[in-house]
Amino acid sequence: MSGVGRIGEEYWEWVLRNQPQYATFLGDHRYNAQLPRIGAEDIELQRSELAAFLKRLKGIDPRTLSGSDGVSRDILIFTIGAAIREIDFGFHLWSVDQMAGPQVWLAELMNYHPLRDEKDVRDLLARFRAFPEYIDRYIANLKEGISVGRVAPKVAVARVVGQLKGLLSVAPERSPFALPVGGLPADAKPLGGAVLAAIRDDLYRAYVKLLAYLEGDYLAAARDQDGVWATRGGSEAYAFRARYHTTTGLAPDRIHEIGLEEMRSISAEMRRTAAKLGKGGDLPSFLAKVKADRSNRWPTGREIVAHFERILAKATAALPEWFGTVPKTPCIVKRIEAYRERDCPAAYYCQPPEDLSRPGIFYVNTHEPAKRLKMNNAALAIHEAVPGHHLQMAISCERRSLPAWRRNVSFTAFVEGWALYSERLGDEMGLYEDDLERFGMLTYQAWRACRLVVDTGLHAKRWTRKMAIEFFRSHVALSEMEIVNEVDRYIVWPGQALSYMIGQREISRLRAQAQRKMGARFDIRRFHDVVLRDGALPLSILGRNVRRWAEKEKP
Numbered sequence: 001m002s003g004v005g006r007i008g009e010e011y012w013e014w015v016l017r018n019q020p021q022y023a024t025f026l027g028d029h030r031y032n033a034q035l036p037r038i039g040a041e042d043i044e045l046q047r048s049e050l051a052a053f054l055k056r057l058k059g060i061d062p063r064t065l066s067g068s069d070g071v072s073r074d075i076l077i078f079t080i081g082a083a084i085r086e087i088d089f090g091f092h093l094w095s096v097d098q099m100a101g102p103q104v105w106l107a108e109l110m111n112y113h114p115l116r117d118e119k120d121v122r123d124l125l126a127r128f129r130a131f132p133e134y135i136d137r138y139i140a141n142l143k144e145g146i147s148v149g150r151v152a153p154k155v156a157v158a159r160v161v162g163q164l165k166g167l168l169s170v171a172p173e174r175s176p177f178a179l180p181v182g183g184l185p186a187d188a189k190p191l192g193g194a195v196l197a198a199i200r201d202d203l204y205r206a207y208v209k210l211l212a213y214l215e216g217d218y219l220a221a222a223r224d225q226d227g228v229w230a231t232r233g234g235s236e237a238y239a240f241r242a243r244y245h246t247t248t249g250l251a252p253d254r255i256h257e258i259g260l261e262e263m264r265s266i267s268a269e270m271r272r273t274a275a276k277l278g279k280g281g282d283l284p285s286f287l288a289k290v291k292a293d294r295s296n297r298w299p300t301g302r303e304i305v306a307h308f309e310r311i312l313a314k315a316t317a318a319l320p321e322w323f324g325t326v327p328k329t330p331c332i333v334k335r336i337e338a339y340r341e342r343d344c345p346a347a348y349y350c351q352p353p354e355d356l357s358r359p360g361i362f363y364v365n366t367h368e369p370a371k372r373l374k375m376n377n378a379a380l381a382i383h384e385a386v387p388g389h390h391l392q393m394a395i396s397c398e399r400r401s402l403p404a405w406r407r408n409v410s411f412t413a414f415v416e417g418w419a420l421y422s423e424r425l426g427d428e429m430g431l432y433e434d435d436l437e438r439f440g441m442l443t444y445q446a447w448r449a450c451r452l453v454v455d456t457g458l459h460a461k462r463w464t465r466k467m468a469i470e471f472f473r474s475h476v477a478l479s480e481m482e483i484v485n486e487v488d489r490y491i492v493w494p495g496q497a498l499s500y501m502i503g504q505r506e507i508s509r510l511r512a513q514a515q516r517k518m519g520a521r522f523d524i525r526r527f528h529d530v531v532l533r534d535g536a537l538p539l540s541i542l543g544r545n546v547r548r549w550a551e552k553e554k555p
Contacts, residue, residue, distance in 0.1 A: 003060055004069040005403065008076060011053050012405035018046060021105060025112045026408065027353030032113060033126035038092065039137040040144065047087045054080050071534070071541055075409060078538055082244045089237040093145030096152035096214065096222075097492045098159035098343045102138060103167060103207065106131065107176040107339065112353075115180050121188040121195065128177070128198035135206040139213050146221045149232035154222040155465060156492045157214055163343060164211040172200040176339055226468075227459040228494045238459040241495030246502040247413045247538035252460035255498055259452025262501060263475060266446045273439045287443075287477045296374050296436075301335065301366025304377070308333045308347075308364055311381040311431070318429050319387060324525040325532065327394035331360040331385050341367040345489065346482060347380050349389040352397055354404060360390040371479045375440035378433070382426040383444070388419035396535040406535050412496060414536040417503015420448055424508070443477040447486075448504070450476050451497040454487065459494045506539045507531065514550040521555055 001009070016023040020031030037046075057077050062070055086092075095101070106127075113127075114120045145151055172178060177199045181192045228234040228241075242252050250258075267283060274286045290296060298304050312331060319326045329352050336344050350361040362385040365372075382388055392415065396407050423441050432438045454471055457463035463471075465487055472483040490497050510531075515522045530549045531542065 002065075002069050004057070004065060004073045004076070007053060007056055008072055008403055008405050011076060011080065012403070012408075014049060014053070015405070021109050024109065025350075025353065027355040027357055029114060029120075029123075032120065032123035035127055035130050035134045038134065038141065040140070042137075043087060043092065047084060050080050050084050050087075054084065071537075072403075072406065074541060075406070075538065078247070079409060082240075085240050085244075089233060089240060090145065090148065090150045091237070093141050093148065093150045094152045094231065096142070096156050096160050096218075098156060098163060099489060099492060101160055101163075102131075102135065102210070103160060103163045104340060106203070107167075107337075110176055110179065112358075115184060115188070117185050118188040118191065121184060121191045125191065125194060125198055128195070128202050131202055132206040132209075135210050139210065142213075142218055146218075151221055151223050151231065152218075153226050153230075153491055154219065154224060155226060155488060157219050157222045159343060159488060161211065161215050161219070163340070164207055164214070166342075167339060168204065168207055168211065170339070172196065172204050175199060175203075176337060177203060225462075226465045226491050227462055229459055229462060235460070238494050242456075242498055245412045245495045245499040247411055247540065248502065250502065252456045255452050255502070256456040256461065258505075259449050259456070259501070262449035262505075263446060263453065266442060266449055267475075270439065270442045270446065273435055273442060276435045277439065284474055290375070290439075290477050291373070291479065294370075298369035298372050298374060301369050304366050304369055304372065305333055305335060305364060307374075307377055308362065308381050311378050312362065312385050315382060315386040315426070315429070315431055318431065319391070322425070322429055322524060322528060323387070323391070323532075324529045325395055327391060327398055329356055329359060329394040329398060331362055331390040331394070333362045333364060333385075336363050336365045336367075338367075341365050343485065345485060346372070346376070347384045349384045349393070351389075351393040354397070354408070356397060360385070360394055362390065368481065371481050373440070373477065373479065375436045376444060376477075377440070378426065378431060378437045379423045379441040379444040382431060383419045383423050387425060387429075388422040389415065391422075392418050392532055392536075395532050399533065399535065402535055409536055411536045411538055412499035413503035413506070413539050414542060415503075416500040417505075417507055417539070418531070420445070420500045420504035421507045424504070440477070447476045447478060448497075448500040451486075451490070452501055455490045455495065455497045458487075458490055465491065503539065506543065510543055510546040514546055517550045518554050521553055526553075 016028055016031060019036055020034040021036065023029075023031045054077065057073055057080070060073060062073060065073060098104070113124055115124065167175070173196055178196060181195050184192055223230050228238050231237070239252060242255060243249060246255070271283055274283065312333065344365050347362065347364045350363065352358050352360050362381070384390070396402070399407060423444055426432060427438060427441060432441060450472060454463070454468045457471070458465075458468055468487045468490070469483055472478065472487065476483070478486070511527060514527060527546075530546055534545065537545070
């Protein structure tokens with residue numbers, strides 16, 4: 001194994017050891033009895049270990065490396081350097097998050113923690129019993145954040161307080177944590193009482209403590225301003241997040257301009273499509289009519305799930321004409337659980353584990369179905385499942401010639417850029433049934449362009465939450481509930497929403513560039529294989545790969 005390969009393996013082992021819940025999610029069960037270590041001393045140690053990896057990588061002369069090792073070195077330097085910067089900017093000191101906080105991720109872990117035998121159940125008990133200490137350290141981090149001027153916004157704190165109250169309103173024995181108790185394996189059935197006791201005495205008491213702190217001292221200290229600019233070093237932190245999530249050097253102001261440019265272009269397409277529907281004229285008025293049309297809403301959550309399953313089947317059948325490599329791992333549709341659906345997005349995707357023992361899961365939100373627009377479902381399924389996230393991630397997981405860390409590393413500009421590119425590709429593939437579904441796709445394109453404007457508006461241009469919501473209302477055909485959830489997501493995840501449109505633009509640009517260079521020799525199936533074959537990449541490395549392929553294959 002090369003020096004870079006050895007460092008990559010060591011780094012991946014470090015990731016699994018320090019993120020044991022992620023290891024469980026991937027099907028690596030060596031750390032199933034552990035929770036993440038998040039104390040101040042743990043974070044300090046993690047930073048020093050990351051710095052040691054980075055020093056070793058920078059000590060390797062890139063001129064001595066093969067193409068694959070050179071790519072791996074570049075990826076590792078980018079990823080590890082970003083992890084160090086993340087710590088230095090203190091994002092963990094104000095991590096109050098309705099999307100993935102401890103009130104969410106532990107319950108989600110119940111979907112992935114195995115319960116095959118007594119050892120698995122004892123591992124789960126160990127996690128439950130360690131949770132009070134985890135929450136103590138989580139609260140200690142928030143207190144340190146207050147002392148150094150890095151605090152969460154009030155809107156996020158209020159969201160999490162609401163989630164905790166909802167969770168605690170359910171009796172421990174009826175909570176998501178207790179669901180597996182009735183189906184424990186025979187050798188572990190005597191532990192059922194201990195599991196319920198741990199839920200009551202460890203989990204619930206820890207959540208009560210967290211709720212009391214957030215609702216009391218922390219809410220009083222939380223910031224009124226919504227953007228990260230209001231925290232200590234916030235503007236510099238946001239510029240870093242923009243570079244990290246886009247894997248480019250684009251500044252927030254330029255990204256804001258790109259968003260406005262894209263919105264103008266997409267709005268023109270939307271007007272043309274609206275005219276085909278016999279609804280020409282003022283686009284905001286048409287959007288309002290679409291939102292108000294009850295026939296464009298769902299009567300039940302069951303019908304939402306069934307419709308997504310039909311779209312997924314149709315898209316999967318069309319893949320061989322557009323992709324040389326099609327994954328063997330299936331994708332299933334699953335409803336988001338009731339305890340968390342109110343605060344979740346319309347849908348999201350979970351990749352299969354490393355051992356491919358579980359399918360990819362397309363989670364869909366069926367909360368208040370009458371508020372969800374039918375016309376958006378096709379674009380959403382294409383983005384999250386096929387040919388979007390599931391296709392890309394399943395291909396990566398199945399590519400055993402890549403080391404494990406390369407199969408699982410994620411760059412949001414690549415991953416989300418591919419999924420957004422897939423929405424457009426779906427039109428070429430004939431996956432939209434009619435012009436209304438195509439209009440839905442365009443509203444989703446406008447939504448991602450809108451993200452460039454709103455995310456930079458909130459965090460670089462000092463917009464308020466109210467301004468961001470109003471901008472969305474005027475430009476995108478999402479329901480009020482979805483708009484509010486989206487804006488609140490951007491508030492707690494600065495920069496992440498920039499990755500979608502920036503990534504899509506680059507993939508589309510590379511495709512057009514290759515088509516010009518290759519002429520009649522251009523093969524869309526080969527292009528897609530070149531994009532996806534090496535797993536997720538920074539956009540600069542992806543561009544290099546595509547250009548080399550096009551140069552080699554040109555007439």
